[in-house]
Amino acid sequence: MYSIPHLDLPPLRGASGRVQLPGSKSISNRVLLLAGLASGTTRVHGLLASDDTRVMLDALRTLGARLQPTERALEISGLGGTLAVHEARLFLGNAGTAMRPLAAALAVLAATQGGRYELSGVPRMHERPIGDLVDALRPLGCTIEDLGVPGYPPLRVSGQPGGQLATAQPIRVRGDVSSQFLTALLMALPLVSADRDVVIEVQGELISKPYIEITLNLLARFGVHVVRDGWSRFTIPRGSAYASPGDVHVEGDASSASYFVALGAIAAGAGAPVHIDGVGGDSIQGDIRFVDAARQMGAAVKSGPNWIEVRRGRWPLDPISIDAVHIPDAAMTLAVMALYARGTSRISGIASWRVKETDRIAAMAAELRKVGASVVEGDDYIEVAPPTHWQPAAIETYDDHRMAMCLSLAAFGGQPLRILDPQCVGKTFPDYFEALFGLATADPAAVPVITIDGPTASGKGTLAAAVAKRLGYTLLDSGALYRATALAARRDDIPTDDAVRLAAVASMLELRFDGERVFLRGDDVTDELRLETTGALASQVSSVPAVREALHALQLSFRRAPGLVADGRDMGTVVFPDAPLKVFLTAGAAERAERRHRQLLDRGIDARIVDLRAEIEARDERDRTRPVAPLRPAEGAQLLDNSLLSIDESVDRVLGWWEQRRPFP
Ligand code: DC
Numbered sequence: 212m213y214s215i216p217h218l219d220l221p222p223l224r225g226a227s228g229r230v231q232l233p234g235s236k237s238i239s240n241r242v243l244l245l246a247g248l249a250s251g252t253t254r255v256h257g258l259l260a261s262d263d264t265r266v267m268l269d270a271l272r273t274l275g276a277r278l279q280p281t282e283r284a285l286e287i288s289g290l291g292g293t294l295a296v297h298e299a300r301l302f303l304g305n306a307g308t309a310m311r312p313l314a315a316a317l318a319v320l321a322a323t324q325g326g327r328y329e330l331s332g333v334p335r336m337h338e339r340p341i342g343d344l345v346d347a348l349r350p351l352g353c354t355i356e357d358l359g360v361p362g363y364p365p366l367r368v369s370g371q372p373g374g375q376l377a378t379a380q381p382i383r384v385r386g387d388v389s390s391q392f393l394t395a396l397l398m399a400l401p402l403v404s405a406d407r408d409v410v411i412e413v414q415g416e417l418i419s420k421p422y423i424e425i426t427l428n429l430l431a432r433f434g435v436h437v438v439r440d441g442w443s444r445f446t447i448p449r450g451s452a453y454a455s456p457g458d459v460h461v462e463g464d465a466s467s468a469s470y471f472v473a474l475g476a477i478a479a480g481a482g483a484p485v486h487i488d489g490v491g492g493d494s495i496q497g498d499i500r501f502v503d504a505a506r507q508m509g510a511a512v513k514s515g516p517n518w519i520e521v522r523r524g525r526w527p528l529d530p531i532s533i534d535a536v537h538i539p540d541a542a543m544t545l546a547v548m549a550l551y552a553r554g555t556s557r558i559s560g561i562a563s564w565r566v567k568e569t570d571r572i573a574a575m576a577a578e579l580r581k582v583g584a585s586v587v588e589g590d591d592y593i594e595v596a597p598p599t600h601w602q603p604a605a606i607e608t609y610d611d612h613r614m615a616m617c618l619s620l621a622a623f624g625g626q627p628l629r630i631l632d633p634q635c636v637g638k639t640f641p642d643y644f645e646a647l648f649g650l651a652t653a654d655p656a657a658v659p660v661i662t663i664d665g666p667t668a669s670g671k672g673t674l675a676a677a678v679a680k681r682l683g684y685t686l687l688d689s690g691a692l693y694r695a696t697a698l699a700a701r702r703d704d705i706p707t708d709d710a711v712r713l714a715a716v717a718s719m720l721e722l723r724f725d726g727e728r729v730f731l732r733g734d735d736v737t738d739e740l741r742l743e744t745t746g747a748l749a750s751q752v753s754s755v756p757a758v759r760e761a762l763h764a765l766q767l768s769f770r771r772a773p774g775l776v777a778d779g780r781d782m783g784t785v786v787f788p789d790a791p792l793k794v795f796l797t798a799g800a801a802e803r804a805e806r807r808h809r810q811l812l813d814r815g816i817d818a819r820i821v822d823l824r825a826e827i828e829a830r831d832e833r834d835r836t837r838p839v840a841p842l843r844p845a846e847g848a849q850l851l852d853n854s855l856l857s858i859d860e861s862v863d864r865v866l867g868w869w870e871q872r873r874p875f876p
Contacts, residue, residue, distance in 0.1 A: 212641040213683040217605070218633040219873060220622040220773050221659060225652040226478035230471050232463030232489030234259035235496055236639045237425055240267045240308035242459050243287070244398060245433045247271040248316065250291035251455030254284040257489075258461055262638045263306035270301045270313055284458070292402055292452060297326040303364075305333045305568060305610070305638065310364055311344055311391040315399035318353040318368040323403055325372035329358065331365035335610060338363060339566055344392040347384040351376045376403050381410040381444075386417035389563060393417065393445075394426040401435045401451040409447040417442045418536055418563055421497015428495050432456045463489020465496035467640050468519060469544040470616050472502060474650060475521025476510030476528065477551055477623050484522040485650060491517040501541035507531055508548055527597075528552040536560030539567075540613060546575050547617045549595035550584055550624065562591035568638070569609035578606050578614065582621045582628070598624060603874045605629040612638035619647060627657075629875045633683070644683065644773075653772040660775045661869060662783035665796030666842060667830050668803040670853060670861070674796070675778035677862045682776070682869070687769040689779030689786070690749065692762050694740045695722050695731050697748035707751045714757035720765065753780070754839045780834075783845030791872050794851055794865055795844035800828050802854040 239259040244267065246253035258264065272278055275295030277288040303309040310332060317328045331337070342362030345355050352374065358365040382400070384392050393413060400409045417423065420442055427437050434454040438446040468490050475485035490499065492514040502519065506512055509525030530552040535542035542558050549556035564571035576588040583598025601624035608615040608631055615636050622628040636643040661678060665671045672688060679686040696717045705712045723730040728737045739745060752758055759781075766786050769775055777786065783793035798806075804824035811818050834842035844850065849868055853861045 212637055213633050213644055215633065215681055215683050216631070218630045218644060218683050218773060219659070219875075220619065220628045220630065221653045221657045222625050222627055223622040223651045223653050223772060224478065225480065226474045226485055226650045227480065227483035227652075228650045229486045229488060230646050230650060232467050232471075232487060233261070233640050233642070234461040235464040235490075236261065236263055236466070237308060237422060237496065238429065238461050239264045240306065241312070241394075241398070241426060241429045242461060243267045243271060244312055244316065245429060245453055246287040246455060246459070247274065247276040247289050248292060248402065249289040249433050249453035249455045251457075252286055252288045253455040254281075254286050254458045256284045256458065256460045257463075258285050259464065259639065261641055262304055263308060266302065266304040266306050267309040267313075270303065270309060273299050273301060289453070289455060294320050294324045294326055297324075298328070300329045300331070303330060303332045303336065305336045307336075307339060307389070307391055310336060310339075311341060311389075311395040312398045314341065314355075314364075314366055314368060315344060315348060315395035316402060318348050318355055319351070319376060319399045319403050321368050322351070322353045322370035322374045322376055325370055325374070327367065327369040329365060329367045331358070335568065336364055340388060341366065343385040343388055344395055347382055347392065347396060351378065351382060378403060378407060378409045381412040383412050383414055385415050386413040386442075387415035388418075389566065390417065390419035390422045393423060397423070397426050397430060397437060397445060397447075401430065401447050401453060404447045404449060404451045406449060408449045411445045411447075413443045413445075419497070419539055421500070421537055424497065425495055432459065462494055462496060463487075463517075464639065465490050465494050465498035465501070466540040466613070467616070467643075469498060469501045469505075469541040470620060470643070470647075471650070472505050472510060472512065472519060472521050473544050473548050473620050474647070475512075476505050476508065476523060476548065477620065478651065479522040481522060484520045487519040487521070489517065491515055491519060498538050498541040501538050501544065504531060504533055504535075504538070504542075504545055505548070507533075508545070508552065530554040530556040532557045534560040539563050543571060543575060543613050543617045544620070546579065546593055546595055547620045550579065550582065550597050550621055552597055555594055555596040557592060557594045559592035561593065568611035569614065571611065571614070574607070574609045574611065574614055575617075578604070578618055579621075581606065582624060582626070601626045603627045603629075605631060605875045608632050608635050610635050612636045612640065616640065616643050619644070622651075627874055629873075648772050651772055655767065655770045656789065658770045658772055658774055660770060660777060660787045660790035661792045661794065661865065662787055662790045662845065663776065663778040663794045663796070663865075664780060664783055664842070664845070664848070665798070666803070666827075666834065668807045668827060669796040669798045670806065670858070671778045671796055673858055674853070674861050674865070675776045677858055678865050679776035681862060681866060682774060684774040684776050685769055685771055687766060687775060687777040687779075687782075689762075689766055689777060689782060691729060691740055692720065692722070692765060693749040693753040693758075694745050695720055695729070695736065696758060696762065697745055697752045698731060698736060698739060700752060701748060707748070710755045710757045713752060713755050714761040717758045717761035754837060756839055759840060780842060781840045783848055784843070785840070788845070792865075792869055793845045793848040794868070795848040797850050797852045798854040799852075800824055800831065803827050
């Protein structure tokens with residue numbers, strides 16, 4: 212996951228390949244709570260690992276449920292409906308799917324078994340309403356105190372052992388603000404339905420019905436079969452109690468799928484669709500119906516059990532006019548698809564957007580306008596007319612994962628896009644951007660490159676890696692390619708003067724970078740690559756022009772969205788001469804000798820600084836004067852004397868230069 216202040220996307224133009232969805236947030240948090248409350252042990256497979264599920268897991272652990280990660284699943288030994296911990300403070304971040312049902316469950320359990328619990332979250336959580344749920348629970352006999360603004364978290368729920376709840380009367384709850392209030396009651400009340408039927412009546416038009424279907428479906432898996440009378444009356448039969456079903460498999464997240472369905476509709480060509488694994492046409496999640504809306508706009512979609520495949524159908528897309536009350540989250544993706552439509556789209560029935568992670572109607576309108584769209588916003592609708600002139604834009608994300616994920620799809624308009632605070636996707640999809648860049652392609656010429664060259668022991672590798680990390684860019688350590696070629700040649704017993712065979716080895720390098728590790732022909736060669744002997748061999752191999760030629764295409768292939776940091780000899784001069792920023796390090800020989808000395812000492816190798824310095828100066832001379840790929844600063848390179856700079860200071864210098872070259876104010 213990227214933990215960087217902003218992520219710059221070059222103009223994107225195509226997409227294809229496979230993506231595995233993370234688990235559904237709605238299913239994950241419901242299953243976790245049910246497993247935590249049920250009797251028996253539940254093995255949860257495919258659980259979403261994200262901010263929202265982490266706060267739920269922390270809460271369950273605090274409440275005394277036993278959690279045991281195994282290789283394939285998370286094992287949860289539930290409380291069996293009996294409180295184990297009677298006082299606790301629970302911090303629930305910005306997870307509505309944790310706050311609402313936990314508040315309800317703890318309120319009824321405290322009222323009957325005794326207990327005292329405080330539930331709080333991040334500041335935005337304290338602006339998200341919960342009053343309708345509190346209003347439904349208080350008449351039952353639950354004690355709920357507002358610890359902040361009435362009607363909003365934080366809350367304290369408490370009660371004495373042996374308390375009785377007034378469940379003889381139907382329990383009334385509003386259904387038109389958030390369906391999570393009804394879900395919370397449906398999950399909580401089976402805990403107190405041993406002796407009599409418990410009836411819930413919904414007042415007002417129930418929104419987001421598909422989420423209630425998920426709730427009912429999961430309650431049934433845990434042994435509670437709610438009787439539904441239309442969408443206004445729900446009866447929990449007397450004697451209901453949660454029992455673990457054993458294994459539960461969490462579907463991929465259908466709301467997360469919407470970004471990739473849209474991606475396919477916008478950018479996947481005929482022969483190379485976007486293939487989405489983890490959710491299919493038979494999903495229990497309401498947002499799967501987003502697929503129908505995407506089809507209506509022109510997406511060509513196929514689906515089967517647990518998969519969806521999408522490519523461009525009609526293009527430009529058709530505008531859509533839709534009442535999206537049944538797919539409120541995924542409807543945000545439609546608003547961004549509307550940028551690519553032939554006319555104005557209208558999405559209505561989205562009043563709930565105003566009380567989500569942020570006021571999503573206002574946020575969406577503001578950000579879509581930045582790229583050039585004309586937007587009209589109403590209380591419960593939004594109208595989007597596509598841009599006539601696309602503009603580069605720095606997109607605010609409002610600490611709202613869906614804003615970040617949706618708006619990244621605005622990068623197909625031919626302009627670069629900046630996503631501010633991209634790490635907010637951690638709420639439901641920590642690796643969203645990695646997944647996006649695994650599928651989306653850009654014109655290589657539009658992918659920005661920073662080259663970092665410099666003499667031996669100047670710290671260019673360390674600097675390049677740090678800069679790449681800070682920007683979320685790919686890293687090309689070109690020296691590693693020469694070193695790997697040298698290793699492969701040695702394994703094949705190829706003499707260093709056999710240019711033809713050396714070039715053949717270089718052009719067929721089976722090299723794979725996996726995080727910090729490097730694999731050659733399947734073997735981990737990370738350490739071998741760094742040996743002095745390998746370096747010496749690489750130096751010889753790298754002076755063979757045919758080898759340089761053979762590695763050229765491989766090096767170019769690293770130029771992928773969102774950007775590349777390339778270090779090594781000729782990155783700025785030969786391989787990426789069009790790089791918008793070229794850095795050349797000029798640390799003095801004395802400093803470099805000291806650095807190398809410290810490195811060697813760290814590895815337990817003793818050496819004299821004077822000797823090291825002499826070696827470095829001789830090497831500099833060889834590198835400067837060699838006929839093939841001599842070491843010299845590229846034209847227009849920024850010289851950076853990093854002799855007296857820490858790595859962080861050097862990184863900041865480079866990033867400072869980089870900012871000046873970006874098209875964002
Ligand atoms: O940077 P390094 O020590 O890992 O590089 C290994 C050898 O390859 C070194 O002799 C320089 C050479 N090299 C090159 O000729 N061109 C590059 N782009 C990178 C490295």
